[in-house]
Amino acid sequence: MDRTNVGTIKEAAVRTIRRQRKVEWIHALDGVSFDVARGEIFAVVGPNGAGKSTLMKVIARVLPPTTGRVIVRGQVAPMIELGSGMNPELTARENIILYGSMLGRDPRHMRERVGPIVEWAGVEEFVDVPTRSYSSGMMGRLAFSVATDIEPEVLVVDEVLSVGDKAFRAKSQARMNQLINGGSAVVVVSHSIEMLKNLATRAMWLDRGRIKMLGPADEVLGGYQTSG
Structure with a gap:
């Protein structure tokens, strides 16, 4: 074989492979449509990869939808990932002021709320310690305490409650009930x-990005629970 043609043959082979490569589009969410009323806790369930976290990010305006639209009336406080909105190099006190400011709250008001927030989270002894030294449970409690203390119109919670113990989950449920009694809407993802x-x-x-069932919580959760 003429060695001068080797490079040309390789290039042709690469071009051929590239032409044959197919791009397959995956819709993380497909035709998902629902509404959540004020004073309501709305649960989202489904297997891993169903599109739950993507949906939460779209609601929280972290990800823009490629098609369709999302209408959210009011301030959204997202708890999508553990420690989201928190800077690990800052102390709890500094993070509380920063988080509240990001959601449009007056920094002076947030300074006044530091005490009640860290007390609820059980981290008052570590209020001036950088949060990088916090355990996952401490971070979860602090983030939830801040997000709910500002009383947002919409609270989005994605599996963050799973990092806490039984006592924390009970306190969190009571706090969410307090929010909806005040007219907030809560969207929560959990296994x-x-x-x-x-x-x-x-x-x-949700299943593979599509709605499999939508309705009263007892019916939907019961159906999902018995499916697996």
Whole structure:
């Protein structure tokens, strides 16, 4: 074989492979449509990869939808990832002021709320310690305490409650009930079906980005629980 043609043959082979490569589009969410009323806790369930976290990010305006639209009336406080909105190099006190300011709250007001927030989270002894030294449980409690203390119109919670113990989950449920009694809307994702049964009034079951079931929480959660 003429060695001068080797490079040309290789290039042709690469071009051929590239032409044959197919791009397959995956819709993380497909035709998902629902509403959440004020004073309601709405649960979202589904297997891993169903699109739950993507949905939470779209609601929280972290990800823009490629098609369709999301209408959210009021301030959204997202708890999508553990420690989201928190700077690990800052102390709890500094993070509280920063988080509140990001959600439009007056820094002076947030300074006044530092005491009640860290007391609820049980981290008052570590208020001036950088949060990088916090355990996952401490971070979860602090983030939840801040997000709910500002009383947002919409609270979005994605599996963050799973890092806490039984006492924290009970306190969190009481705090969410307090929010909805004040007219807030709560959208929560969790694999803890029993917890959701105690919390939610309505629920949606996602599977491969599509709605499999939508309706009263008892029916949807019961159907999902027995499916697996």
